[in-house]
Amino acid sequence: MKESLLNKFESGNARVGVIGLGYVGLPLAVEMAQKGFEVYGIDVSTEKMDILSKGKSYVMDISDEQVEAIIGKNFFPGDDFSVLSKLDAVSICVPTPLAKTKEPDVSYINAVVEKLVxxxxxxxxxxxxxxxxxxxxxxxxxxVIEEQTSFRAGEDFFLCFSPERVDPGNQQFNTKNTPKVLGGATKPCLELGVALYSSFLENIVPVSSTSVAEMVKLLENTFRSVNIGLVNELTMMCDRMGINAWEVIDAAATKPFGYMPFYPGPGIGGHCIPLDPAYLSWKAKMFNFYNRFIELASDVNGNMPRYALNQAADILNDNEKSIKGSKIFILGMAYKKNIDDLRESPALEIYRLLEDKGAHVYYHDPFVSSFKNGDEVVYSVELNDQNLDDADLVVIATDHTTVDYDYVISRSKLIYDTRNVTKNYKDSKGKVTLLGGQQNFDLPTNVEENSSVNPK
Ligand SMILES: NC(=O)c1ccc[n+]([C@@H]2O[C@H](COP(=O)([O-])OP(=O)(O)OC[C@H]3O[C@@H](n4cnc5c(N)ncnc54)[C@H](O)[C@@H]3O)[C@@H](O)[C@H]2O)c1
Structure with missing residues (x-):
């Protein structure tokens, strides 16, 4: 059985499936189809399946042309789980959110396992x-499979864990060229997993168990969360001390060893960094182990939107205004630049916090045309004279590179910049307030020319 599967994977003649065709699953399915496998996608969202059937994509990193080239030829998306019975391999890419109580919500995985059985x-x-x-x-x-069927892992079926590391919007690293960690439940499982994934991905990193592979992903994202927490704390300290945190970070980043830069912001977002460390600390508690780093980082990062709210209130206060009744224009709603993903976005929380305090809030985001705020749908407004003139305060929450910040600066009355996009603006009138300390004087030209500090 194993030999026959190995042959199929190596020759590209297997029938494979992907369950959950979102940010992770769709790019994976496309890579598999481009390799020549017959790929079956299974997703409970009939809306998404309709879009794919028309040869269109709903994931930014996948173009319509890529879907068009494979749909109906060797890529068959749908919502019918019975196709599982004809597959040689299936990858599971369903969501793993947190419940309201901050505990892992593995119900999506459980629902898939039910169908596998x-x-x-x-x-x-x-x-x-x-x-x-x-x-x-x-x-x-x-x-569960061993309990509910007669199959045994490594003998009658094969099982691996391979964390997805995709970074949506990253132009350099994608599903194909990002090294892929993979652990098997048994040796034959690992052998088969490596055979399948190495047939269409550039670099596989085998590890000795599924738990190691699971822990790798959590270490990576905990590392990010903790380091972002550290710079966010440093940033609040720099605010108090009147030191420009961004300049400090960029200068520190010139050290060629032993340091890598992380940048502050109004909070963390996305489906990974805010959630994954909580998965780890939840599990660790079962071993009577308490992750103080994780909890502290989550506390610091989770409070950043409120910190931003307080700074916005201070800016208005300094200009004899209150949040209540002010018109506040948020620039950027996605959780990071140049993508359309709103999940856990700190800008959403800032929007709601400002609204709760009685502000009239509106937003512009070139990538996010609308979002749901309770029962209400909020639409992105134009970035134009009228909307900038109306605003008592413009809050730059996300640093999308397509926005014309020179225009925003020249037209706005007051700006709160949480992303350092105004770093080159000479602020003589106190128009711009920066999260992370004040803008300092420019370096003399001859010093600037010799500067080795790379801009972010
Ligand atoms: N988005 C990222 O950048 C990223 C990066 C690395 C890892 N991950 C992880 O990958 C997993 C998937 O994340 P995502 O961002 O692709 O999520 P997503 O929400 O974009 O996609 C998940 C898809 O699964 C579908 N789905 C839900 N329940 C299902 C079920 N029972 N059967 C079939 N389909 C079902 C949903 O309709 C959706 O299309 C998560 O565990 C996430 O933590 C995400």
Whole structure:
């Protein structure tokens, strides 16, 4: 069985599936189809399946042309789980959010496992890609399949965990060229996982267990969360001390070893950094282990939107205004620049906090045309004279590179810049307030020319 699967994977003649065709699953399915596999996508969102069937994409990193080239030829998306019975391999890319209580919500994985038990046939390779706590593949997939079927992992079916590292919007690293960590439940599982993934991805990093692979992903994202927490704390300290945190970070980044820069902001967002560390600390508590770094970083990062709210209030106060009744124009609603992802975006929280305090809030985002605020749909407004003139305060919450910041600066009355996009603006009138300290005087020209500090 193993040999036959190996042959199919290496020759590109396998039938493979991807469950959950979102930011992670769709690019994976496209890579597999481009390799020549017959790919079946399964997703509960009929809306998304309709878009794909028309040869269109809803994920920014995948173009309509890429979908058009494979749809109906060797890529078959749909919502029918019974196709599982004819697959040689299936990758699971469903969401792993947090419940309101901040505990892992693994219900999406459980729902998929239920379907696997129902439809999977002998000899299938199952690869979990969703980010989750160490032990999930073993406890929620292996144990359940072995309990509810006669299949044994490594003998009758094969099981791996391979964390997805995709960074939406990253022009340099994508699904294909980002090294892929992969751990198997048994040696044959790992061998098959590596055979499949190395047939269409550039670099596989095998590890000795599914738990190691699960922990790798959580280490990576905890590392980011903790370091962002550190610079956010440094930033608040710099605010108090009147030191420009951004300049400090850029200058520190010239050290060629032992330092890598992280940047502050009005909070963290996306489906990964705010959530994944909580998966780890939740699991660790079962071992009576308390992750103080994780909790502290989450506390500092989670409070940044409120810190931004307070700074916005101070700016208005200094100009004899209150938040209540002021018109506040938020620039950028996505959680980071040049993407359309709103999940956990700090700009959303700032929007709601300002609204709760009685401000009239409106926003512009070139990538996000609308969002749901409770029952109400809020639409992006134009970035034009009228909307800038109306604003008592413009809050730059996301630094999309397509926005004309010179125009924003010249037209606005007051600006609160949480992303340092105004770094080259000479602010003689106190128009701009920067998160992370004040803008200092310019370096003399001859010094600037010799500067080795790279701009962000
Ligand atoms: N977005 C990222 O940048 C990123 C990066 C690395 C890892 N991850 C991880 O990958 C996983 C998926 O994240 P995503 O960003 O692709 O999420 P997503 O919300 O974009 O996509 C998930 C898809 O799964 C579908 N789905 C939900 N329940 C399903 C079910 N029972 N059966 C079939 N389909 C179902 C949804 O309709 C959706 O299309 C998560 O665990 C996430 O933490 C995400």
């Amino acid at each position: 129902q439809y999977m046939t002998e000899g299938t390779l199952v690869v979990l890609e969703s980010t989750t706590y160490p032990g999930t593949t073993d406890e929620l997939i292996k144990a």
